[in-house]
Every structure is written in structure tokens, then in C-alpha cells.
Amino acid sequence: MDTLLLLALNGLIWGLIIALIALGLSVIFGLLDIINIAHGDFFMVGTVIAWFTLEATGNFWLGFIAAPLIGFILGALIQRVVIQPVRGVAALSIVATFGLSLILQESVRIIFGPTPRRILAPITSTVPLFGIEYDVYRLFAALLSIAALVGFFLFLQYTKIGTWMRAVRHDRDTAIAMGIPAQRIYILTFGIGFALAAFGGAVAAPIATVDFRGGVDILPFCFMAVIIGGLGNLPGTAAAAVMLAFFEGIIQSVADPTVARIASLALMSAVMLIRPQGLFKGHVR
Amino acid sequence: MSAPILETRSLTKRFGGLTAVDNLSLSLEGGKLHAIIGPNGAGKTTLFNLVSGLLRPDSGKVIFRGRDITGLPAHEISRLGIKRTLQVKSVFSSLSVAENLWITYAGSKRFLHPFRNAESDRAARDRVAQTLEQIGLTALAHRAAGVLSYGDVALLEIGMALISEPQLLLLDEPTCGMSPAETERAVTKIREMARTIDIVIIEHDMAVVFGIADAITVLAQGAILAVGNVNEISQNERVREAYLGRPEDEDYVEEAAHA
């Protein structure tokens, strides 16, 4: 029973973190029409930045600023240099992001090394929760993720840039015709996508391992959240991420992680075939 | 009075809140060249999409030569003899002009041989050569269709319509985007084809419509506004209102009707 509770809580919190990353994937997919194979590696880069920030400054919290900041800059640069030239042809952009994924993984392997490492959480205490001792850091991570999610939705809803992004996602041609600088929005979007994933990485770093292959597993999960939540349905994607992670967490208490993953993938296939607009109602593209 | 070649019965198609085709029942006689006209959004292309199988109706039937074809997939309807062109001229850009004609000819066959050389079918090659002559594109036979000029693409489309030996030909705005000279040529071709094939065209160019149509159906907001021949339609008050709405434009219709 304790295990179930533990895994369920872990799943829930992991889901919140993934929701951030998946949102990044969703805006990139929604605005640029790109299947970003490197997105899991954006997360991985975030964990690495957190590790280096800790090493360099001794301050873990700085990582929460460094990761999204560096992530945003990298994302914007990548969009301008790599994505923009091939944005029009979908297959080419997939190959480009695949190449990007290899580059990111290998570069990290060169700089960081091939062995996975752990970061110690800044808060190592536990707190009694529903009868078990639960990591305070994880609770903190959950709060931080929720804050970031809320902040992102507020950004989209109430800022000029956020509104432009929503306009371009909703109807690209009209938005351009109305004078919205699409090119700049694309750069911003990719930058924001990277930043979200990197931030997720920084938050997750003490929970997961810091490893150049850390993004490989995250990628399919993010896609699952985006598809099941519904393309273009951002709240749906966030909800799906949380649900899926929670669901996998629970299954893990009775079977091993592989089975949980197979179950999620099967669910994803079913959604794609039967209800491609996603399980949740909401604004769909 | 010949039997109707195409009928629809209470045909309805909705897109979300918009009813594109509203309880439409029409009957088109064989042996005549029909034109379907109407203001933008009247449901003309949607009607073609429903007849050719690209869309499924929400309710109602489509009857072709007495046979209910409602809900059949597009390729089945094509094999039954209904062929159509699209509003935006579209051919197969990577294939050559000759291959475009060839694949149209072969497309209606049930079996596509996976190993035999496509060039080896004599009968098909002759048909293609013949059609190329008819549309005047023999010199461009081996050009990729994607590099053709707009006018040539239109000719190729007509060629594809011809080679497929249609029983009913649906032309969606065939003269759209054409220069006056090209339009003339297209109109001549269409008149020629109409001698042996039943044709229904959607057109915005009134001069073309009044010039070649035997029977006109006017649609507005997904329903029939009027049916009749050139004279009846050009005199029809409601048609003028729906289309135009301003007295000055009536002269345009007058002129076009008597062109």
C-alpha cells in the first residue's frame, strides 16, 4: 500500500514536470508544424545545465534561472540556423531535428562525460504525508511546476507575444496578413519550447539522473501527452501528461515499468486511431 | 425528355454550425450541358465533393443513372464513370504530361501490375498519343507536369478528363484564372466534349455560362434558387438579387446574356 501511494505521488509530480516539457513540444508542433525529435534532449540539456551551475557556483537554485535562459538562447539560435531553412518541407525538418538530437547528445557526452551522475537535492528532508515519509524536494518541484504552468498560461493569455503566438497557431495566414511578425514568433516559439524543456530538466535533475541519454525516454512520453491531450489543446496536453504519469506510476506498483510504458503506448495508438483530436475537449487546432 | 443522369434527394452537408448544402434535391437531365452557378459560399463545390465521393453527406442521397452512389468512396465513384476536375488546377507534378494521361487511363482499372514495365501497354500508349494530339500538348509529352504553365496545366486537365472516357464530367471552374484567349479555347473544347459526354460545370464567368449552358441551376446558401435555361435565368429577379443586388450590375448580366 505504501509503495502504491509512493509511486502514485511520484507519478503525479513527474507528470507535472513532464507537462511543462510537453507544452514546449506542443507549441513547437502547433506553431511550426515540426515533429521535434530533439525535444527530449532539450530536457536533458536542462539537467546538464543545472549540474554545471551547481558545480560552478555551488548554488542549486541558480540552475532554475540558468537552464531556461540558456535554453531559450539555444532554441532561438537553432531555429534561426537549422530549422528556418527547412521549415517548409516537413520531412527535411524531421531529419534536421534528428541530426540535432545526435549533436546534442554527443556534445553533452563530450563535455559532461558518458557516465550518469546524480545531483543532490538542495532539500533532503522528508515530511510525513498520508502516512509515509515523502521527499520535500519533490513537493517543492510539484509546486514549482504548477507555478510555471500557470505562469505560461498567463503569458499566453495576457501578453502581447502570447496573444501573437495563439493567433499564429490558430490561423497562420490571417495572422501574417494582419501584420504579426511570423518569423520572430517562430524564433520565440522554438526558444520558449527549449526553455520550458530545459526548465523541466533543471527541476527534475535531483529526481532523475543527469545523463547524456536522459532525453531518449522523455521524448515518446511527451508525444503521448501531446497526442492524447489533443494537438493544439494546451491544457489538455498538460492534463494528459499528469494523467499518463500517474497511470504509469500506479501500474508500476503491480508490474514493471516496461509494462506500464507498453500500456501507455497502446492507449496512445488507440487515441490516434479512434479519436485523433485527443481525449479532452477544448480548443483544437 | 431524357432520363436524369444525376439526381440528388434532400442532400444535406453541415460543417460545424454552417450548412453548406441544405436539403438539396436536384435533377439533371442527360444530353444537356448543365451549369451550376451561384454566389460564393452557395455550396457548389461542396455539391461536387459530395457527388464525387470526397465528402459524405449528413443525410440524403446521390443517384447516378438511377443507381444510388451515396457514401461510396471516391475511387469507386470514379470507376463508375463520374470524373471531375478540381477548382485549383492540379495534376501530378512529378509525372510527365504523358504519364499523367497514362495514369488517368490506367487508374480506373482494378489491377495495377507491379512488375511489368508501364511503357509496354500498346493500347494505352496509343490512347495517350491520341489525347496528346487532341489537346495539342504532344511537344510537351515528356515534360514534368509540375513545370507547365498554368494554361498548359488546364489543357492537361482537360486531356485527363477526355482520356478517362467519362460518363459524367464535373468541371469545377474550368476557366478560372485564364486569359480571354485561353478561355475561348477552353470553351471550344468543352463544347466539343459536350456533344458526346454529359457535362456539369461550375462557373463564375457569366459570359461562359450563358454561352454554352443548355440548363442552368442557381444555388444560394446551399439550396436551389432557380432552374432554367439561359433566358429564364438571365431574366430572373431573384437571381439578380442574389448575385448582384445593385442596379448597375444588371447591365453586366444583360450584356453577358446577349453576348
Add this chain to the structure above:
Amino acid sequence: MSSRASIERVLFVLFAIFMMSVPWSVPALVSSFWVSVITEILIWSLFAASVNLLFGYVGLLSFGQALYFGFGMYGVSIGIDQLHLGFWPVFALGIVAAMTMALVSGVFAVRLTWHYFAIITVVFSLIFYFLAVRLKPLTGGDDGINFSMPPTFTFDHSVWSFTDPTFQYFFILLTVSLCFYLMHRVIHSPLGKAFVAIRDNDVRASLIGLNVYLIRLVAFVMAGFLAGVAGALFAFFGRYASAAYMFYQVSGEGVVWAIVGGAGTLFGPIIGTTLFIIIREVVSTHWEHHALIVGVMAILVVILAPRGLVGLWSDRLDRLDKDAAELPSTQPERVPP
């Protein structure tokens, strides 16, 4: 014949002669290790060809061909290791398994529009990857299973088996060549033209009577066949099978090889695969991070030469031909009769 076609014909003959001499010429020129590399290149070009058939000709981007490769591979390895069958039965088993899987998954996948199609092909391959990892006793999971090779042919006194590297090379060369020849026939057949028509404009294709769904499904099964043969040959070659070869990164590499080589061309997959495997072999002896070069090359090619290397080659050669001149148009001078 145009000068381009003559050049290509000559090159092809030279290439064929070289390929047939490999077991002797290559050890003389470099080392016998490279015979092994070339054999691997042959196998993986077939894999890249399966991606190319779907993408280059039908316009379907599959990111999950590793699944059918895996079925071919496991058909052979499980057939030998667990079922103790002979060479030809397991070869057939692998191919049939791959094609069946392609049929079953294709029935669902081919219905989807291309973004979702790409994604679902990955999802299917991931599901089976995880299943393979899970069913470790059967498949050896990620570590894989090794097995010994049954003979291919047994005559009165001679046994022909893959343990003889020369026989192995020629068998694989022959099989791969046969598959490429079949592809060549299909591409120039009525079915092949239908593929291209569907790729260019699937709505128009259905309007001229082509059953788009069925034709795509046929293409998908054909691609599954090619990937399955590649997987079976791989198992025979390495006497080894592992779930790792069903992972999406393997599929992704196939896509990169096919596109860099030149999608929609017969030799594109061979060129792309050759390039990347040679880079891998050459670089990895000096530097272990050859994946970085793969990534950079992939990006450079899609930006600078989007039609791939064979595309670049075609463009260069086309300039030699006289009739790459102004297009005559029939408007307005000529009036059609």
C-alpha cells in the same frame, strides 16, 4: 541516349564489377575487415531502401521500419535458437513475420495523415521494442542472443554456410541485388506510377479511380518485406539479434540515410548508407564521437542539398544534356486543333 544516361550506365557497370570482386580486391587494397563493412553496408542499404520506397515514392514517412527489421531478425534468431530450424525455413519465417506485421500495422497506420502516420509508426515500433525487452528469455532483450549458423546449402560432400565469409558476402550481395532489382521493376511499373501519383496529389488520385488506401497498404507491406529481408540477413550475418535494433533511433538512422542519399531514387539509399557507415568506421577508430558528425552531416545536407546526394548528382548531370533549355509553351502561338 542522353549523356547523363550513358555516364550512369558506365558507372553502374564499374560498380557491379567492383562489387563482385570485393572478397579479393578489398583485402588486397585495404584489409579483409572492410569486406565485413561492405557486407554490413549492403544489409543496411536494404533497410534504408525500405524507408525510401515509402517516403521517396509514396510520400509516407515511416519512422518505424526498425519494427519490421526486428521481426525479420527475430524470425531468424528465434527460429534457429529456439525452434532449431534450418536456414531456409527461418529465412522464410523472418520475411513472412515482417510482412505480416507490416500488413497488420499498415491497415491502421495508412489511414492516418502524414504527421500522425509518422508518429504512429514510431509508437508501434516502441511497443514491440518494449515487448522484446520484456520477453527476455525469448529475445535476449537488449543484450541479445547469439546463435550458431546452420548451413545454407548442403550437397553431397560440400556444405555452404555463412561461416565462409566469401559465401556469406556473395549470398548477401545476391539477395540485396535481387531486392533492388525488384524495386526497380516496381518503380517503373503501373503500380509504381500510381505510387508517385498518390504522393503528388492523393485527392486527384482517388478522383481518377485509384484506391489510395489499398495502394498505400501494398507499398507498406512491400517496405516491410524489404526491412524484413534486411533484418534476416543481419541476423545471419552477425549470428546475433537484439531488441536494441528495434529502437526508434535505428529507424531514424534509416530515414537519414535515405534522405541524405536522395529520396525517390533507386541508388539514394545505397549512397546514403555507404557514406554514413564509412564515416562511422573511419572516424570511430580515431574518435569515439562519430555520432556528432552524423548529426552535423544530416543537418548540412537537408539545408544545402535537400534532394540528397543523388539529387545533387542529377542536377549536375542534367546540365550536360542539351534539352535542359527553355520550355516551349503551346500558348499563345499554337492553337490546338
